[in-house]
Amino acid sequence: MNHEHYYHSTDLPRFSEIGQGAPELWDKFRAWYGAVFAEGALSAREKALIALAVAHAVQCPYCIDAYVTAALEQGSNEEQMTEAVHVAAAIRGGSSLVHGVQMRNHLERLGM
Amino acid sequence: MAVLPTLQKQRHPLASGEAQRRRLAGIALSHSFEEALDTAGLYPLRATGIEVLQVNLGKKCNQTCHHCHVDAGPDRTETMPTEILDTCLRVLAASDIPTLDVTGGAPELHPGFRRIIEEGARLGRHLIDRCNLTVTRLPNYRYVPSFLADHGVEVVASLPYFQARQTDAQRGEGVFEESIAALREFNALGYGRAGSGLILDLVTNPVGAFLPPAQAAAERDWRRELERRHGIVFNRLYTITNMPISRFLEHLDAKGQTEAYVSRLAQAFNPDAAARVMCRSTLSVGWDGTLYDCDFNQMLDLPLAGKRRHIRDFDRPELDGRTIALGPHCFGCTAGAGSSCGGAVV
Numbered sequence: 001m002n003h004e005h006y007y008h009s010t011d012l013p014r015f016s017e018i019g020q021g022a023p024e025l026w027d028k029f030r031a032w033y034g035a036v037f038a039e040g041a042l043s044a045r046e047k048a049l050i051a052l053a054v055a056h057a058v059q060c061p062y063c064i065d066a067y068v069t070a071a072l073e074q075g076s077n078e079e080q081m082t083e084a085v086h087v088a089a090a091i092r093g094g095s096s097l098v099h100g101v102q103m104r105n106h107l108e109r110l111g112m
Numbered sequence: 113m114a115v116l117p118t119l120q121k122q123r124h125p126l127a128s129g130e131a132q133r134r135r136l137a138g139i140a141l142s143h144s145f146e147e148a149l150d151t152a153g154l155y156p157l158r159a160t161g162i163e164v165l166q167v168n169l170g171k172k173c174n175q176t177c178h179h180c181h182v183d184a185g186p187d188r189t190e191t192m193p194t195e196i197l198d199t200c201l202r203v204l205a206a207s208d209i210p211t212l213d214v215t216g217g218a219p220e221l222h223p224g225f226r227r228i229i230e231e232g233a234r235l236g237r238h239l240i241d242r243c244n245l246t247v248t249r250l251p252n253y254r255y256v257p258s259f260l261a262d263h264g265v266e267v268v269a270s271l272p273y274f275q276a277r278q279t280d281a282q283r284g285e286g287v288f289e290e291s292i293a294a295l296r297e298f299n300a301l302g303y304g305r306a307g308s309g310l311i312l313d314l315v316t317n318p319v320g321a322f323l324p325p326a327q328a329a330a331e332r333d334w335r336r337e338l339e340r341r342h343g344i345v346f347n348r349l350y351t352i353t354n355m356p357i358s359r360f361l362e363h364l365d366a367k368g369q370t371e372a373y374v375s376r377l378a379q380a381f382n383p384d385a386a387a388r389v390m391c392r393s394t395l396s397v398g399w400d401g402t403l404y405d406c407d408f409n410q411m412l413d414l415p416l417a418g419k420r421r422h423i424r425d426f427d428r429p430e431l432d433g434r435t436i437a438l439g440p441h442c443f444g445c446t447a448g449a450g451s452s453c454g455g456a457v458v
Binding site: 013043044045069072073074075077 | 273275278318320322323324325326329330333375448
């Protein structure tokens, strides 16, 4: 086993091995996961783009690889995928910045 | 328009069909195509008849697309001799095969192109021309759109995306602009317009190593965007999976993606798609008259199961129920919604 890096793209197809420790939970996860990504009130394409954005927000390398492929296979193009990543980045950046209000609240409490 | 040397011109090892088959056979998959078919109750796969006679007029083309399964290009010289073209027409005339599908290379570059279309029309068969669009912009081939319209030929035209960057990345710099000009000309003749009776279908192959999108959803996008951006209309969009052979196989190898891509195709095996693969109802004729189950087998030099047969030995009862020759590349036609010359099959 290669320990040079923590993540390996070849590990993604091994995802199902996690089911060996708790098969029933894995089966429930798979069924739920499949239902989540099925066509519904949102299209499968929209869901793949949301997943791609979330993958970047949580910085999961496996999810990024998987949902770049999924987004392409759902018919999204590079421009749409890049905008989705910007949405994730904007929420992450905005989330830091909006906590500036907490900073200001505490400054007010400490100041004169 | 940018044109690259073909694999054959480069003397690339994958120029040979046998080398491609060896490369594909060396990929470790969780199950073979034959095993997948067996699980679906479809092995051995048998033909159900001949609905389409697909004649490959040769490998010469004015483009060198990165995904081309033919390794076609301007430097290819293989072209169907007149006597074999005549034999194809004789077979068609003596049979009730309803559709004549003409492909290549760019079939319009063949000196007998006019004749095969004219004869096919005279025989009252449904005619399909697999057109790369840009060939109709060449000085000696400007006649093609109106000629096709005059003979009621269905045009199946390649356009991988409704934007230039993706189209040119697959088909060559400048191809998109020329393709749009050609589509405008087809539209002006009535192609793609309701009530004209002139059918213009578009074909999209993914611009990369992934499966095509859902055909109906993609067709809605193409229709909206081509109309909005370019005022172009068409009848249907066909999504076709990139076959991991020839130039696309070379591309996958260069990117280190071959194993992952072929595994992806195998994992996405769909029994419903397998039951409807086009080889069951198509007979493919190579430029030299050799018969194949499909154009992909033709390029892999994988003749009909059993023995190599020629169009001059056409034997309808024997061919109708023949066993289809298979290989790992067949996963390309059974992945997801399936893939055929007529797009998705489920």
